[in-house]
Amino acid sequence: MSAPADRAGVTDAPGRRRRRALRPATLAIGAAWVACVGVLLALGVWQVERRAWKLDLIDRVEQRVHADAVPAPGPAAWPAINRADDEYRRVTASGRFLHDRETLVQALTVEGPGYWVVTPLQTADGVLLINRGFVPSERRDAASRAAGNPDGPAAVAGLLRISEPGGGFLRHNDPAANRWYSRDVAAIAAARGLPGVAPFFIDADATPNPGGYPVGGLTVIAFPNNHLVYALTWFTLALMLAGAGLQRLRRGRGEAGAAAARDAEWDHRRQSRRGHEASPL
Template structure:
């Protein structure tokens, strides 16, 4: 083996380590930038939703607008619609709220504009699940509902599938509920109603939970820290190699590529 081979191998190993550190730093920095972009998007979303829920109500989207209804354009939009509840076709969806465990009461509303939309009238505890137990809270005449547009929740909850045949609902799946109740074509969204007038046993409305976790800054700082650590590791290795080459008599640990050096500087 020539004298230059160990040196070339050492340089190749150093280059490989440097490349790995650079790639790792670039990857971590890219993830950090992505989290910064996500944070900006999340802040815009929070501002947009806050404006929607405090805006004056507008007409609920009718059939001509259904094709364009989307979470980005319509979720949490404050709307108002008038019509009659089809109380005999209501469905109860299991729920957990600040009031405890119980059910959301989803009732079809036949609007004056000629379409049907599901309305989440609010929460009832288990003992008031049956409509007969809250008769004074079941309006029969014309009503006006103000609330927030919500997107359908297909299939069910985590590890819990809806069972339409048994009337067990774990999510507010508009299409499935409409099919199970024979409602025909309904709006592709539902409305979370604000509190409505009625008896003391009426469903408790206005319980929409609007939370958007925003931990992106913490994630970004974590990724940027890892990028700096990767760069620092590369600099440390490069500096150590530089010092070794500047001092050829420097004692290296046993098992190094150029052989172990004893205290006298001899190589064996």
């Protein structure tokens, strides 16, 4: 007469074993959940730090752009030139333009599509590449803007810029075909046979050139600063994931409580049946 009790115990045992087997998996999922929240929070903090860095960079560049111009760095300083400390510094230089070795680099400006005219300036210390400014496509030929190409000594003022190696977006410079999409100092110097070239170029300021071309002073100084939006996005995702995890945890506890109640009820029924079966007739 013990079969019903035994069947009750057998029926209940798999449920308990299944719940015990699920505990390691539940812990693993919980750990992964916490790790994901931690990663999202770390990304948010990183974006906050990036925003502080970007604001500091913008402030430093603003100070450089509005500072008094200084002579362009000489050969002794060239190895130390870098983007963080030197780009957009106002500089001056003097020498003689080598117009026969100018390079046209494709450009899209507020004046429309056309070319940057990058011309070597032979100075007493070496060669500087000068982005003299913009010309439209119909002024591509140097003969069409001869008035703006002085033969004598020339003085230049503008902003120091760091080389742009490789090319533009999805377009690579092709020196052999004389197609240029970026102001790659080293590649332009090699293509034009220029020794002793500075590792930077200078964007000429808006001082008018005779004949009106090239048009200088078109340097765009803009630093995308979306880091606050990115930070808020990461923090929001972390909050949503943490909230979903807590909700799932509460649900799991409720389910565990219900399962424990069912186990207790099964135990109670089994014990009652055993007691009934053991009682004398």
